[in-house]
Amino acid sequence: MRQSWMRGTLALLVTVAMLAGCKSSPAPYQPPNRSRKPDPEQAAVANMKMAQEYLRENNLSRAQERIERALTEAPDNALVQETAGLVYEQLKDNPKAQRAFASAARLGKQNPDIQNSYAGFLCRNGKTKAGEKLLLEVASNPVYQTPQVALVNAGVCVEGAGDVVDAERYFTRALTIRPNMPEALLQLGNLALQRGDAKAAFDDVQRYLAVNPATAEILWIGFLAERKLGDNTGAASYGRRLQVEFPDSQPAQSLRAGVAR
Numbered sequence: 001m002r003q004s005w006m007r008g009t010l011a012l013l014v015t016v017a018m019l020a021g022c023k024s025s026p027a028p029y030q031p032p033n034r035s036r037k038p039d040p041e042q043a044a045v046a047n048m049k050m051a052q053e054y055l056r057e058n059n060l061s062r063a064q065e066r067i068e069r070a071l072t073e074a075p076d077n078a079l080v081q082e083t084a085g086l087v088y089e090q091l092k093d094n095p096k097a098q099r100a101f102a103s104a105a106r107l108g109k110q111n112p113d114i115q116n117s118y119a120g121f122l123c124r125n126g127k128t129k130a131g132e133k134l135l136l137e138v139a140s141n142p143v144y145q146t147p148q149v150a151l152v153n154a155g156v157c158v159e160g161a162g163d164v165v166d167a168e169r170y171f172t173r174a175l176t177i178r179p180n181m182p183e184a185l186l187q188l189g190n191l192a193l194q195r196g197d198a199k200a201a202f203d204d205v206q207r208y209l210a211v212n213p214a215t216a217e218i219l220w221i222g223f224l225a226e227r228k229l230g231d232n233t234g235a236a237s238y239g240r241r242l243q244v245e246f247p248d249s250q251p252a253q254s255l256r257a258g259v260a261r
Contacts, residue, residue, distance in 0.1 A: 044074030048083050055087060063087045078108030082117055094125060112144035116153065123157035131157045148174040152183045164191055182212040189221040198228035216242060216249035223255070 047070035054063035067087045070080045085101035088094070101118045108114035116138045122131035132154050139150035155170035168191050174184040189204035202225040208218050219242045226235035242252050 040073040041077065044070040044077055044080055047073065048077075048080045051083055051087060055083075055090065060087070060091055064091060075103075076107060078104045078111060078114055081107060082114050085117070085121060089121060089124075097121065098125075110143070112138045112141045112150075115141075116144075116150055119150075119157075120153055123153070123160065128157055128161040148177040148181055148184070151177070152181070152187065155184075155187060159187070159191070164194065167191065180207060180211045182208055182215075182218075185212075186215075186218055186221070189218070189225070193221060193224055193228075196228075198225045201225040202229060214241065214245060216246035216251045219246070220251035220254070223251075 047066045051063045051066035051070065054060070054066060064087055067080070067084045070077075071084055074080050081100045081104035085097045085104060088097035088100055098121070101121045104114050105118040115134055119131045119134035119138065122128075122134065135150045135154040135157065138144055139147040139154070141147075144150065151170045151174040155167040155174070158170070159167035168188065171184045171187045171191070174181055175188075178184075185204050185208040189201045189208070192198070192201035192204060201221055205218055205222040205225060209222075212218075219238050223235050223238035223242065226232075226238060239255055242249070242255060246252050
């Protein structure tokens with residue numbers, strides 16, 4: 001069974017990760033120099049960073065206020081436009097998000113992270129072919145240091161449109177670059193369950209847990225795989241871990257609701 005919350009990897013990798021990368025320790029306070037005119041670019045970057053912080057806190061109104069100041073101060077800054085796209089997408093204003101992401105991609109042609117972010121937006125909004133094409137370009141860009149992320153994103157993108165064959169191919173390619181990459185193994189485990197191959201799903205779970213910390217999603221796949229394999233003891237073990245380690249997670253809620261019974 002494919003749960004809707006298992007489709008979030010694309011957003012996680014290209015949106016949340018981007019915001020996490022923007023986190024930094026605040027600079028020491030310095031009294032403002034009132035005799036010097038503020039630099040618009042610096043002001044824009046400061047407002048953009050505050051918008052990102054508000055976005056992490058899900059304070060969307062303040063995030064919008066700050067990013068719109070930044071857009072006024074530096075409309076040609078690619079990172080400002082990218083952040084605007086993220087804010088407007090969270091506000092469900094997709095026309096503005098589309099314009100901001102497209103501007104970011106145009107202004108940041110040489111920045112694969114920005115291209116990756118725009119591709120994720122395209123995929124999340126039904127433009128699978130365009131998103132897939134851009135993600136593959138990002139993955140092949142020698143400047144981009146994490147091509148496996150773009151490949152996993154491409155896999156999630158095409159899987160959302162029903163192309164499980166290419167999705168599996170992209171996830172497998174990601175593992176050739178970074179063996180035991182958790183997101184790729186999670187997605188392969190999901191695909192294995194969907195096609196009824198519980199043994200392959202179980203193997204992906206075991207491989208994942210051998211080198212990565214457990215998550216609610218991977219324990220859920222382990223639970224389902226063991227149930228399909230007829231190992232009720234193994235399934236119960238995964239179920240207990242899920243309830244103890246991640247009691248508030250959606251998989252734990254599904255288990256308590258008897259979704260998998």
